[in-house]
Structure formats: C-alpha cells, structure tokens
Amino acid sequence: MKKRLCLLLALVMVLTSVFAGCGQSENVASVETSKGSGELEGSLVSAEPVEFTYFGIFNGTVFNEEWPVFKEAAAMTNVSLKGTLSSGASDDKQAFNLMVSSGNLPDIISYMQIEDMEKLGRDGGLLELTDLIDQHAPNIKAYFAANPDKEKLATSVDGKMYVIPKFMAGEPSLGYFVRQDWLDNLGLEQPQNLEELEAVLTAFKEQDPNGNGQADEVPFFQRKNTELSNVSWLLSLWGSSLRYYMDDDGELKFAPMEDDFVNAIKELKRWYDKGLIDQEIFTRGNKSRDVLLSSNTGGMTIDWFGSTSTYNDKLADSIEGFSFMPFAPPENINGERVMPDKRTTVNGGWGISASCEDPVKVIQYFDFWFSPEGQKLINFGVEGLTYEVKEGKPVYTDMIMNGKGNALQNLRSEGVQYLIGMAQDFDYERGWIHPIGLEGFEMYEKNDYYKYVWDPLTLKYSPEEEKEVIKIQVNVDSYVQEMVQKWLLGASDIDSDYDEFVERLKELGIEKSIEINTNAYNRIY
Ligand code: CA
Numbered sequence: 001m002k003k004r005l006c007l008l009l010a011l012v013m014v015l016t017s018v019f020a021g022c023g024q025s026e027n028v029a030s031v032e033t034s035k036g037s038g039e040l041e042g043s044l045v046s047a048e049p050v051e052f053t054y055f056g057i058f059n060g061t062v063f064n065e066e067w068p069v070f071k072e073a074a075a076m077t078n079v080s081l082k083g084t085l086s087s088g089a090s091d092d093k094q095a096f097n098l099m100v101s102s103g104n105l106p107d108i109i110s111y112m113q114i115e116d117m118e119k120l121g122r123d124g125g126l127l128e129l130t131d132l133i134d135q136h137a138p139n140i141k142a143y144f145a146a147n148p149d150k151e152k153l154a155t156s157v158d159g160k161m162y163v164i165p166k167f168m169a170g171e172p173s174l175g176y177f178v179r180q181d182w183l184d185n186l187g188l189e190q191p192q193n194l195e196e197l198e199a200v201l202t203a204f205k206e207q208d209p210n211g212n213g214q215a216d217e218v219p220f221f222q223r224k225n226t227e228l229s230n231v232s233w234l235l236s237l238w239g240s241s242l243r244y245y246m247d248d249d250g251e252l253k254f255a256p257m258e259d260d261f262v263n264a265i266k267e268l269k270r271w272y273d274k275g276l277i278d279q280e281i282f283t284r285g286n287k288s289r290d291v292l293l294s295s296n297t298g299g300m301t302i303d304w305f306g307s308t309s310t311y312n313d314k315l316a317d318s319i320e321g322f323s324f325m326p327f328a329p330p331e332n333i334n335g336e337r338v339m340p341d342k343r344t345t346v347n348g349g350w351g352i353s354a355s356c357e358d359p360v361k362v363i364q365y366f367d368f369w370f371s372p373e374g375q376k377l378i379n380f381g382v383e384g385l386t387y388e389v390k391e392g393k394p395v396y397t398d399m400i401m402n403g404k405g406n407a408l409q410n411l412r413s414e415g416v417q418y419l420i421g422m423a424q425d426f427d428y429e430r431g432w433i434h435p436i437g438l439e440g441f442e443m444y445e446k447n448d449y450y451k452y453v454w455d456p457l458t459l460k461y462s463p464e465e466e467k468e469v470i471k472i473q474v475n476v477d478s479y480v481q482e483m484v485q486k487w488l489l490g491a492s493d494i495d496s497d498y499d500e501f502v503e504r505l506k507e508l509g510i511e512k513s514i515e516i517n518t519n520a521y522n523r524i525y
Contacts, residue, residue: 043076043373045364052362053106054081055099058348058419060090067415068382076373079365081108100125105353108362110419112348114163119463121162126351127359129161136360137367139374140164143423152524153346157460164366164421165349170429172444173343174233176330177308178300180323182209193331194237201276204299212296219299220271221278223289230281231268231488233302236340237332238264241452242480243340244517252518254510255452256480257502265487265494272488282485293324302339305444306429309437326440329449339449350421369422379425381416387431396431407432459520469516472509479504 040047056063063083065071074080084106089095096111105125111117120126133140144151154165178190183200186209191197201219203209210217222230232242239260247253255261271277278284278298284291292298293311296319301308305326315322329337352362368374380387380394387394396407403410411417417428430438461469483501486492494501 043368043371044078045361045368046078049074049078049080050358050361051080051082052108052356052358052365053084055084055096055106055109055111056081056419057085057089057092057095058110058112060092061412061418062087062089063418064415067413067418068385069377069415069418072377072382073368073374076377077365077368079361079368105355107353107356107358108350109353110348110350110421112419114165114346114349115460115466117163117349117351118156118460121156121160121351122158122463125354126162127354127356129164129352129363132352132359132363133161133367136363137370139367139370140363140421143370150345154349155460157462157465157520157523163349163351165346166419166421167423168343168345168347169424169426170441170445171342171448171450172339172441173304174302174341175305175308175326175339175440175444176300176302176328177324177326177440179204179209179298180325181321182299184323185209185211190325190327191330192328193335194333197237197330198271198276201271201300202274205275209299210296216297217299218278218292218297219276221284221288221292221298221301222281223286223301223303231272231277232484233340234268234271234277235261235264236338236452237330238267239332239334239336240264241340242484243452244514245452246521252514252521254505254514257505257510262494262498265484269488269490269494273490282489294318296322305437305440306433307437309434309440312434312436325436326443328443328447336451337447337449338451339444340452342450342453348419350419366421369420375423375425378417378420378422379428380431381411381414386411386414386416394427394431401432459517460523461516461520465516465520468509469513472513475508476505476510476513479508 054063062085063070063081064087065081065083070081084099085095092112096113096116099105099109100120109117109120109126117126121128133144144154150165150167153167154163155161156163178200180190182204183190186203186207188200188203189196191200204217204219205215208215208217220234222233235241235255240258240263241255244252244254268277272279278288278292281288289298289301289303289308289311294315308324309326311324312322329339332338350366352359352366356362369378376383376394380396381400383389385397386400387396389395396411400407400410400414405413411428411432417424433441483492483497487494
C-alpha cells in the first residue's frame with residue numbers, strides 16, 4: 001500500500017469548461033475509409049504527416065522528439081509527437097498537476113500514476129476509449145481479448161477506459177543474495193530453510209568469513225527501500241508481513257492484525273539482538289548495499305536481481321573471490337518459499353485528451369505500438385541501430401552494451417521503453433541484465449515464489465473510497481512503521497503492547513480500510 005499511497009495526490013481540478021467536445025476534423029472520415037479499404041500501406045496512420053501535442057515525462061525525463069524510436073515511429077506511421085514540456089522539467093507530479101490545473105491539455109497525455117489519469121478521465125479531461133478501440137484499434141483489441149485481466153487493469157472504477165497502460169513483463173524483481181565465497185570459506189551450503197538460514201547468518205557473524213581476523217561482518221543488510229521498514233521482508237520467514245493479503249478463504253487481511261505477526265516480530269527481534277541483522281538497518285539508508293559490499297562486510301540481502309548481480313563485476317578486482325549469488329527463498333516456518341515482493345503489472349500509461357481534435361488518428365497511432373512492428377520498436381529500439389536480430393532474437397548493438405552509460409541508460413536515451421501505452425517484452429531486459437541476475441530472475445519466475453503480496457496498483461477506488469482509504473492508510477503505515485522500529489530496538493515490548501497496537505489500528509480505521517479494499521479487490525478479481 002505504501003508505495004501507492006505515497007504517490008497518490010489530490011488533483012486540483014480546474015476542469016470545467018476548458019474541455020470543449022472533441023471536434024472531429026474533416027480528414028478523419030477519409031482516413032477511416034482509406035484505412036478500411038487498405039489504401040494506407042504498412043503501418044501508416046495518415047496519408048499526410050500529422051503532429052500531435054504530447055505531455056510526456058517519465059521519472060523526471062521529459063519526452064524528446066529527437067529520440068530515434070519516435071522518429072522511426074513517425075516515419076512508419078506519419079504521426080509525430082510534439083512535446084509540450086520544457087526540457088528543464090524534472091518532477092513528474094508537479095508537471096502533471098500544473099498541466100491539469102492550467103486547463104490547457106495537449107492531445108496526448110502520459111503519466112506514471114494511472115489512478116490520477118483515470119480521475120482526469122472521469123472529470124472529463126480524457127476521452128473514453130472503448131468505442132475508439134473497438135472501431136479503430138485492432139491490435140489493442142486483440143491484446144485485450146487475449147489478456148482479459150489486463151483489460152480489467154485498464155478499466156477505471158466507473159467501468160470506463162481512459163488510459164492505455166504500460167503493461168510490465170515478468171513478476172520477479174527482487175531476490176535473496178548471499179556471499180557464495182563466504183559460504184565456501186566456511187564449508188556451508190546455501191540455506192534451504194529457516195533453521196539453516198539462521199545457522200548461516202550466525203556463522204557469518206561468528207566465524208570471520210572475510211578472513212580479516214575481526215568480527216566486522218554484517219550478516220543480513222537491507223538497502224533503504226520503499227517498503228514500510230527495511231526489515232519487513234524478513235517477516236515472511238515467519239509467515240507474516242506489513243501488508244494486506246488474501247487468505248486461503250478469499251478474505252482480505254491486514255497481516256499485522258493476524259496471529260503470525262507477534263511471533264514474527266519476536267523472532268526478528270531475536271535475530272536483531274543476536275547481531276544477525278545490520279544494527280544500523282534503520283539509519284544506514286540507500287547506500288548500504290554499496291558500502292557493505294565494497295567494504296567486504298555485508299553477507300546477505302534481498303534486492304533487485306539486475307543491479308545486485310553487477311557487483312560481481314564491480315568488485316571482482318578489489319575483493320578476491322567475491323561472489324554474490326541469488327538463491328531461492330529459504331522455506332519459512334510454514335515450509336513455504338516466499339519472496340514477498342514482485343514487480344508492478346502496470347506502470348502508468350497514456351490517454352487522449354478531451355481537447356484533441358482527431359482522436360481517431362491518435363487511437364490508430366496508439367494501436368501501432370501494439371502491432372508487431374510497434375512492439376519491437378518500443379521494446380528494443382531501431383533495428384540496425386540499437387539491436388540486430390540474431391537467430392530470431394534481438395541482440396543489442398555495441399552502442400547499447402558498451403556505450404556511454406550502462407545498457408539500460410543507453411536504451412533509454414534512444415527512447416526505448418519510454419512511458420507510452422505498450423506491452424513490455426521481457427526479452428528487452430533479458431538482453432542486458434547481468435547473467436547472474438538473469439539466472440536468479442528465471443529461478444524465481446519458474447518457481448513462482450510470491451506470497452503475502454498484493455500489488456496495490458491493480459486496485460481501483462471511487463473518489464470517495466480513495467479519499468478515505470488514503471487518509472486511513474497514511475496514518476496506519478506511519479504508526480506500524482514506528483512500532484516495528486520500537487519493537488526491534490527494544491523501546492517497546494510487543495507482548496505487553498500488542499493489544500493496544502491492534503486497538504490503535506482500529507481507531508485509525510483499519511477495518512474500514514479492509515472493507516473498502518475488499519470491495520475494490522472484488523471489482524477486479
Ligand atoms: Ca571478519
């Protein structure tokens with residue numbers, strides 16, 4: 001929840017008369033006819049070059065018309081986009097709010113917060129897309145027909161569709177990593193269950209696996225992340241978490257209110273007191289992975305497959321034998337292997353504003369990106385420039401793999417994977433992810449190690465629900481976070497304070513939140 005709730009915002013809606021109806025330009029009909037009769041060849045959307053204004057900012061990167069991906073798309077479709085943001089803009093949320101409150105909407109809007117986009121749609125700022133898709137977007141239509149769940153995710157709480165999302169591929173994002181060379185030094189195997197995990201962390205603590213004669217090892221560490229607290233993922237080892245989850249009877253539960261929670265916190269505290277968990281876990285921050293790995297003191301963590309595996313190259317010269325390997329989540333107290341986080345399925349998307357004069361061409365352009373040619377273009381870039389096809393697979397060129405930045409940065413600076421309505425192809429990531437990270441990713445994917453996870457972005461609230469659920473959850477999250485820290489550091493004792501904790505959650509409205517979330521969940525699933 002936290003992830004989503006942090007990002008939600010109250011839009012200042014000044015959306016009244018500025019949204020005049022969407023005037024149909026004259027050549028729309030002719031395009032429909034010509035397209036229908038096959039006069040437009042290949043991917044062409046328009047017989048003549050046309051340009052649409054476009055609001056695009058993605059993680060602080062403003063859309064750039066010069067990106068080869070979008071120039072190529074223009075060559076193929078005859079549609080080009082004219083960015084409306086100055087290249088100096090860097091705050092997505094601020095730029096979006098400013099654009100909305102100005103009342104001056106460009107033809108096309110893309111934004112990472114799909115709930116804000118849908119709200120804009122419900123307030124009349126974005127066009128409803130169902131009919132447009134039905135009549136003019138065969139590729140999108142086919143995609144939704146083949147993926148009905150995805151269609152639901154693209155549907156607003158009022159049952160209408162205002163946004164074509166950016167659908168992400170692949171569930172795994174994070175995994176357990178361990179210093180394999182430390183295990184080898186101590187004659188240990190990768191831990192397969194909770195008991196073995198504790199034994200390994202204890203050995204890391206006590207048996208000097210880095211061999212410098214000092215007890216300087218930090219057995220388990222965690223980078224600061226967007227979770228409620230840095231250690232919360234470990235709660236899954238004792239069958240709990242700080243999140244909502246669906247129980248086996250299909251009932252939505254808030255894990256800290258359920259039975260397993262007290263024991264999980266007590267066990268976590270026991271580990272903390274034994275020094276198995278970084279004593280500075282609440283304060284070390286974002287740099288902890290960098291700091292503890294390069295100082296040869298960090299033993300185990302949970303983090304992204306891609307970035308974490310690259311330390312094997314980065315530290316190969318400075319730490320002899322350095323090997324940081326992904327391994328399966330050890331079986332938890334219930335005998336389950338659980339990785340309590342996964343990638344979000346939707347990462348924003350784009351829509352057609354109510355002030356667009358030619359929505360048919362725009363939806364046809366949107367549709368292009370779901371065609372085989374468009375999908376290749378947005379996922380891998382321009383053939384011959386960013387990738388070559390070898391044995392039927394895209395292989396990135398030297399410019400991407402050995403260019404200025406890392407492969408991902410190099411792809412992005414060509415416009416690859418920018419924030420548009422699209423279906424991500426995981427081969428895009430497979431092409432550059434470190435082989436060790438890929439191995440971990442595939443192991444987690446194959447074995448489906450996910451539980452106690454509820455991808456918050458997939459729920460849709462009505463405006464009233466949204467207001468209430470946010471208010472409750474902001475308070476609940478900060479209270480839970482405060483208490484977890486107190487319990488671990490010994491400032492509070494969970495045995496004596498738990499009842500009061502639950503009472504306080506109820507006062508904060510947790511039951512109402514569960515009810516709203518249950519309804520929202522049932523609307524989609
Ligand atoms: Ca040592």
